Amino acid sequence: MTSLNGITVFVVDDDPDVGDSFAAILEAEGATVATVDSARRARTLVSDRHRGCLLVDVHLGSESGFSLVAFLRERGIAMPVIFMTGSVLTAEIQAAARAASAVALVRKPMAGASIVDLILSCFEREELPPARVFPAR
Numbered sequence: 733m734t735s736l737n738g739i740t741v742f743v744v745d746d747d748p749d750v751g752d753s754f755a756a757i758l759e760a761e762g763a764t765v766a767t768v769d770s771a772r773r774a775r776t777l778v779s780d781r782h783r784g785c786l787l788v789d790v791h792l793g794s795e796s797g798f799s800l801v802a803f804l805r806e807r808g809i810a811m812p813v814i815f816m817t818g819s820v821l822t823a824e825i826q827a828a829a830r831a832a833s834a835v836a837l838v839r840k841p842m843a844g845a846s847i848v849d850l851i852l853s854c855f856e857r858e859e860l861p862p863a864r865v866f867p868a869r
Contacts, residue, residue, distance in 0.1 A: 736763035736851060740784030742777065744768045744800065745816070746793045750840065754787060757844035758851070771800040780809045785835075785854050787847070790817040790825060798828045805832075812854035814847075816840050 741763045743754045751767035758765045764784075768774045771792045778786065786804075788797035801813050815829045818840040829837040836850050 736761040736848065738762075738783060739851065739855065740764045740766065740782040741787055741851060742766050742768060742774065742782075742784065743787045744771070744774045744792065744797065745787075745789040746770060746791075747789075750789070754847065757847065761848050763851070771795040771797070771803075774800055775803060778804055778809060778811075780811065782811070783855075785812040785814065785851055787814050787816060787851075789840075790815050790828075790837075791819065796828075798832055801832045801834075814838060814850055814854075816842065 736758060741754075741758050743751045743758075743765060745751050745767075746769055748767070748769060751769065755765040755767050766777060768777055772795075786801065788801060790797045792800065797815055812835045813832060815832070815834050815837045816839070817825060817837070819825070821837065821839065826837060835854055838847070838850070
């Protein structure tokens with residue numbers, strides 16, 4: 733697979749500029765993108781009807797991205813997740829990403845080509861790899 737055609741990416745970040753930036757990059761690669769500005773809204777929009785993945789900020793205002801993903805997993809939504817943060821990658825954040833079976837934990841800002849490659853990797857393998865940590869560029 734070399735494009736994101738047929739894939740829905742839910743970008744969950746409370747910073748609208750981040751959502752808009754990722755949407756422009758991913759839509760240019762053929763993805764359908766839903767930008768969501770809160771965990772509360774994501775709970776109502778994300779469903780397993782979509783062939784897709786989640787790109788979720790670790791810090792979502794009053795709630796964490798980890799608790800959002802736990803909520804979705806409890807409801808049987810098991811789409812791949814990539815966590816992102818502008819914060820320092822502490823051992824606690826890395827452990828939480830691994831516990832959530834994240835494909836990756838990335839630092840913002842991130843190069844567009846790198847995020848596209850990560851999303852493509854979610855759909856090129858039968859089994860998802862262990863979470864990887866990528867520093868900001």
